[in-house]
Amino acid sequence: MPATFLGVRHHSPACARLVAEAVEELRPAFVLVEGPADFNDRLDELLLGHELPVAVFSHYRDGQRAVSSWTPLCDYSPEWVAVSSGRAAGAEVRFIDLPAWHPAFAERTNRYADAEARYAEATARLCRHFSVDSVDALWDRLFETEDGDASGDGDGPESGSGSGSGSGDGDGAARRLEAYFDLVRGEAEADAGDRAREEYMAAWVRAALREAGERPVLVVTGGFHTPALRALAALPEPCGDSTAEDGGPGPEGGGWPGVPAPPEGALAGSFLVPYSFRRMDAFTGYQSGMPSPGYYQQVWEHGPREAADRLLRAVAERLRARSLPVSTADLIAARTQARGLAALRGHPHPTRLDVLDGLAGALVSEALDQPLPWTRRGPLAAGTHPVVAEMLAVCGGTGEGPDGGWGRTGRLHPGTPAPPLVHDVAAQLERLGLDGGEPVRLDLTDARDLERSRVLHRLRLLGVPGAVRTAGPAHGADPVFEERWEPGSRQGREAALVEAGAFGATLEDAAAAALGERAEDAGPQADRLAGILFDAVLSGAGELSERLVAVLADGVRELNDTAALGEVLATALGLWRHDRVYGVARGPMLAAVIDGAVSRVLWLVEGVRAGAGAGAPGIPPDSGTPAVAVVAAPVAAAPAAAWTSAGCAPWSPCGTPCCTPGRCRPSLRRLPRRARGGSPAIRTPPPTCAARRPAWPGCWTVPAGPSTTARPSARRATRARSATGSPACSPSPARR
Amino acid sequence: MSTAEAVSVAHAAGLRGWFLRGEPGNAADLAACLAGTAAKDSPEDLARLRRYLEQRVPRRRGAQWQALYDARDLLAG
Structure with missing residues (x-):
């Protein structure tokens, strides 16, 4: 009996339903699922009874490259349904895809990314034909509607259908899926990685067919691969060559293809880690699967018709909880628009995008700087309209609401083996002598102690209990060089480490990823951003993660409080110029933050001049003077500092050089430089920003009001900034 | 800025x-x-316009920007 191929889209509730129906109907002997074949011996682990979403986290490290990737599974993943319902129906379940470390997965961190996103030509044509903006809209329109029939000539919607029985006629949906994926695959020439995977999967299918004899075999893979698999599986057996090519040991007993083994000397492994909707939603671009996991969880549980109503309700509740005005009239308008759009687009009921468009139409009355985020793929841009951002947060299950919103965070069964982070942490603690549990006293100017401090801070950032800092530098300009850590309660330490294992395989990566997530949550709040910035410095994470740098710089650019911004800037600038202890001087993270903060301060200060009512939001007219006084000094100093890296003209806010070059330079050169042959860090406090420019604050007489004080700083700074373009100017005296 | 105002500015500039x-x-x-x-x-x-000219315009690329x-000093007022 030939195999039944079911092409699915990853994380699609409609496909999950089809898989469940197919398993029910066929009662197959074998269920073959796209997933890491090296996890086959441990499928039992997957079925221990976790709270979904969970992910299979795979990591690999050899001399050349280090890779980590995730295979996320949630309640409505077709793969999960195939594994769980297949097992329940008594079938043998196998993962049949190459292991995640295989070169076929180079550059991919999400196994269940949408393959068709990489072959956009056919989908772009389909989008044009159906007049929709994105693949997601196309998919919703074709497959995620209740009767699933876009042309509307079906039996009509099955009203009142509850969970699990949403799609009208399974056959029709399956046929449409097949046609869709045939079309998408149509002319696309798969890349080498996909071809290798398809050949490997086809070898499993052939083996299963041989094994099954007359019993049915169900193959559940990404729909993009199905047409190729069907063709490949029909070919005669190529004498087991395909597996040998992949480095596997060849067919083992029973005729199953071998699982390729990682090369000698490489470290590879897979572990289950808890996952969350916000992380599923965070994959972007080529890495992304279906968006809005929170919404599709509702579709899976309550059917698409009900989910649309719930979405409208959830958005209204959330916006009202945030004190954003949503009137009854707005909601009536939103619902009317959603219905109207659904009718116009030929949907039997409002889909995700109908509701979102309706809400945007009713609730957003300002001009938007950019297209609505669901019309394209990519991360949420900075400056997205707050209402739109809240709407997406509801859909994604990424927000924290009073009731926790639609977000889900997975939890592993206690009996699950530990991820690599646990071992990495244990090894690092042992190497640094921190595993004893006695109080630690660290001298931050000592290289080894600094490393120990970083490890402890990283553990703190990951929320791993065990050590508590009782003394140490409290902010960026704090001249304290000693840290003390007391042993704390170690309860829950292992569990916290396992959970943190989803962030990365090593402590450095995991801490940087965790910090990046926190920074994204913080939004434009100065105190939280400052805390994260300082944590990044303490843990040495900022120099590792480009994402963190970008998020922090974006956050700074949206701050509205000039005084707070000035404080952030003063701290960042002090560290950027003088820090030798943590080694962040001249680092990219602080440079990005300073750049963002300076432009933002100039923008806000320029607004002060507009007078009452039109000022920058953070500066009430009567409090203009102190705010300006706070920001004046660091802003005045910042551009000069930023330019020293570009080799630009000397400049000081009072118009005269604050110190003559001849006197200044030697004393500055006496400072040890990390860059100069890695000299050990100094034991005396590095001069802080304030100490280095005693004369400057005096230059700032603040006589009358905001308008007279703000202008010179802004003007001069802007003018001086426009001088940065000249590359020939001499190094400034402040340059070190 | 309304369409009429835009037309008026264009006309005046020309x-x-x-x-x-x-x-x-x-x-x-x-x-001007x-x-x-x-x-x-x-x-x-006027203040908004000045702020825009002073801070947003220099970040745009292109000779006209x-x-x-x-020419931002020519903005009267």
Whole structure:
């Protein structure tokens, strides 16, 4: 009996339903699922009874490259349904895809990314034909509607259908899926990685067919691969060559293809880690699967018709909880628009995008700087309209609401083996002598102690209990060089480490990823951003993660409080110029933050001049003077500092050089430089920003009001900034 | 800025360039004409406009944007 191929889209509730129906109907002997074949011996682990979403986290490290990737599974993943319902129906379940470390997965961190996103030509044509903006809209329109029939000539919607029985006629949906994926695959020439995977999967299918004899075999893979698999599986057996090519040991007993083994000397492994909707939603671009996991969880549980109503309700509740005005009239308008759009687009009921468009139409009355985020793929841009951002947060299950919103965070069964982070942490603690549990006293100017401090801070950032800092530098300009850590309660330490294992395989990566997530949550709040910035410095994470740098710089650019911004800037600038202890001087993270903060301060200060009512939001007219006084000094100093890296003209806010070059330079050169042959860090406090420019604050007489004080700083700074373009100017005296 | 105001600014900029120099209007003419139309009677609007010219315009690429930025002092008021 030939195999039944079911092409699915990853994380699609409609496909999950089809898989469940197919398993029910066929009662197959074998269920073959796209997933890491090296996890086959441990499928039992997957079925221990976790709270979904969970992910299979795979990591690999050899001399050349280090890779980590995730295979996320949630309640409505077709793969999960195939594994769980297949097992329940008594079938043998196998993962049949190459292991995640295989070169076929180079550059991919999400196994269940949408393959068709990489072959956009056919989908772009389909989008044009159906007049929709994105693949997601196309998919919703074709497959995620209740009767699933876009042309509307079906039996009509099955009203009142509850969970699990949403799609009208399974056959029709399956046929449409097949046609869709045939079309998408149509002319696309798969890349080498996909071809290798398809050949490997086809070898499993052939083996299963041989094994099954007359019993049915169900193959559940990404729909993009199905047409190729069907063709490949029909070919005669190529004498087991395909597996040998992949480095596997060849067919083992029973005729199953071998699982390729990682090369000698490489470290590879897979572990289950808890996952969350916000992380599923965070994959972007080529890495992304279906968006809005929170919404599709509702579709899976309550059917698409009900989910649309719930979405409208959830958005209204959330916006009202945030004190954003949503009137009854707005909601009536939103619902009317959603219905109207659904009718116009030929949907039997409002889909995700109908509701979102309706809400945007009713609730957003300002001009938007950019297209609505669901019309394209990519991360949420900075400056997205707050209402739109809240709407997406509801859909994604990424927000924290009073009731926790639609977000889900997975939890592993206690009996699950530990991820690599646990071992990495244990090894690092042992190497640094921190595993004893006695109080630690660290001298931050000592290289080894600094490393120990970083490890402890990283553990703190990951929320791993065990050590508590009782003394140490409290902010960026704090001249304290000693840290003390007391042993704390170690309860829950292992569990916290396992959970943190989803962030990365090593402590450095995991801490940087965790910090990046926190920074994204913080939004434009100065105190939280400052805390994260300082944590990044303490843990040495900022120099590792480009994402963190970008998020922090974006956050700074949206701050509205000039005084707070000035404080952030003063701290960042002090560290950027003088820090030798943590080694962040001249680092990219602080440079990005300073750049963002300076432009933002100039923008806000320029607004002060507009007078009452039109000022920058953070500066009430009567409090203009102190705010300006706070920001004046660091802003005045910042551009000069930023330019020293570009080799630009000397400049000081009072118009005269604050110190003559001849006197200044030697004393500055006496400072040890990390860059100069890695000299050990100094034991005396590095001069802080304030100490280095005693004369400057005096230059700032603040006589009358905001308008007279703000202008010179802004003007001069802007003018001086426009001088940065000249590359020939001499190094400034402040340059070190 | 309404369409009528935009038309008015464009007309004024062109007229100014042609009357004074016998050339088409340039970015400097635009800057000089903006105050009369776009920001008339409203110091707030004028401040907003100045802020935009001072800070957003220099970040735009292109020769015309740069010319407008260089001519920002011509914004009256």
